[in-house]
Every structure is written in C-alpha cells, then in structure tokens.
Amino acid sequence: MKRVTIQAQVNPDICRGCKICEKVCPVYAIRVTDKKAQVTADECRGCANCADRCPFYAITMVKRDNPLVIQADVSRQDPEKIRALCEKAHFNPEQVLCYCVGVRAEEVAAAILAGARTPEAVSAVTGIRTGCTIECIQPLLRMLTAAGIELKPNPNGWQWYGETATAWTLPEDVKAKYNSRGFFFDEDRKLLDEIAKQKGDE
Known part of the structure; x- marks a missing residue:
C-alpha cells in the first residue's frame, strides 16, 4: 500500500514543453499539451521523477489536500490464480517486489488478474515503481510475461527496460563457464523455486 501525500505541480511560465517529464512518468500522469506540461492530479503517484528530471525546474512537488491510498485488493481475486501466476514468475506471493513502496508479488498478480496489462497500469493500481x-x-516485467502478456515499449516513454538474465534464463554455456568459478546456478534456481512455493503457514 502507498499513501500518496504529494503531487506534481507545473509552473506554466517556466515550462517549455520539452516532454521529458512525460517520458519519465511511470504512470503517464503528466502530458504536454499546447507546449505546456499538465498533471492529472488523481493519476499522479508522487514519485517526483518529473520534478527531478525537468531541466528548467518548472515542476515542484506540493502537498495534496487529500492523500490517495494506492493498493491492489488481493481479496477480490482467486488466491489459487494469484499463487499460480506468482510461481510461474518464480516469486512467492508474499515476496516484496518493490522495497520503496512495499508492494508484494500477490498485489501485482491481483492487478494483472484484474486487467492491468502494462507496467504503467500495474504501477497505477499498486504503487510499484x-x-x-x-x-x-524487472520483477514487474517478469510478472507480466508470466501472465502471457506481450510487452511492447511505449514509444513515448523512457521507463521500459529489457529484462535481465535470471537463474531460469541463463544460457547453458554461461553456466558451464562460471560453474567452475564458485557459482552455483542450478542450486540457486532450486532454492528460489522452493521459496516461491512456500506457504505462509509452513
């Protein structure tokens, strides 16, 4: 759960419409219209990416009159489907995927099962990213891929990155090369799979 207490605010007298803010927003809550950035307040998740990246200092973060609470309702989805999706992505449902906000894999799974199909849509619902x-x-992309969703980078954004290698995707030649140097890829994978299958009462 994330309690959003701030939001982006644009000074139109300073903004030059460069669109950097638009490209770095993880939920696309800021758009440039008529060469001026505009924030959709109820979509802003208070990350401050836009304010931090604005080259003209036209954006500041201000206190919200009414804080927003962002949280995926896990109870509205079938727990077995949540567990199956998490395990397919090699995560335990209770595993924290976003340490800044505290979003767990089960929340991301619930958002995806409820219809979120892109990183920004999942971020808007759960607060991840x-x-x-x-x-x-990275874990978000893994969850979406496990759900069978074909990911295509948004041409208007900068925040999509390619997936990094994991214990399940390392090529055999790489494993063979480094196994003799003290790496234990297969053992790591086995342990991670066991963790993903653990249940809270075990």
Whole structure:
C-alpha cells in the first residue's frame, strides 16, 4: 500500500514543453499539451521523477489536500490464480517486489488478474515503481510475461527496460563457464523455486 501525500505541480511560465517529464512518468500522469506540461492530479503517484528530471525546474512537488491510498485488493481475486501466476514468475506471493513502496508479488498478480496489462497500469493500481522508479521494473516485467502478456515499449516513454538474465534464463554455456568459478546456478534456481512455493503457514 502507498499513501500518496504529494503531487506534481507545473509552473506554466517556466515550462517549455520539452516532454521529458512525460517520458519519465511511470504512470503517464503528466502530458504536454499546447507546449505546456499538465498533471492529472488523481493519476499522479508522487514519485517526483518529473520534478527531478525537468531541466528548467518548472515542476515542484506540493502537498495534496487529500492523500490517495494506492493498493491492489488481493481479496477480490482467486488466491489459487494469484499463487499460480506468482510461481510461474518464480516469486512467492508474499515476496516484496518493490522495497520503496512495499508492494508484494500477490498485489501485482491481483492487478494483472484484474486487467492491468502494462507496467504503467500495474504501477497505477499498486504503487510499484513509484518510489525510486528503477529497481522493480524487472520483477514487474517478469510478472507480466508470466501472465502471457506481450510487452511492447511505449514509444513515448523512457521507463521500459529489457529484462535481465535470471537463474531460469541463463544460457547453458554461461553456466558451464562460471560453474567452475564458485557459482552455483542450478542450486540457486532450486532454492528460489522452493521459496516461491512456500506457504505462509509452513
């Protein structure tokens, strides 16, 4: 759950419509219209990416009159479907995927099962990627891929990255090369799979 207490605010007298803010927003809550950036307040998740990246200092983060609470309702989805999706992505449902906000794999799974089909849609529902906006793109992409969703980078955004190699996708020649140097890829994979299958009462 994320309690959003701030939002982006644009000074139109300073904004030059460069669109950098639009490209770095993880939920596309800011758009440039008529060469001026405009924020959709109820979509802003308070990450401050736009304010941090604006080269003209036209954006500041201001306190919201009414904080937003962002959280996927896990109870509305079938728990077995949530578990199956998490395990397919090699995550335990209770595993934290976004440490800045505290979003768990089960919340991301619930958002996907409820219809979220892109990173920004999942971020808007759960708050994942609205803290540091960097680290949790990888587990998020893994979850979407496990759901059978074909990912295509948005041409208007900069925040989509390719997936990095995991214990399940390392080529055999790479494993063979480094196994003799103290790496234990197969053992790591086995342990991670066991963790993904653990249940809370075990």
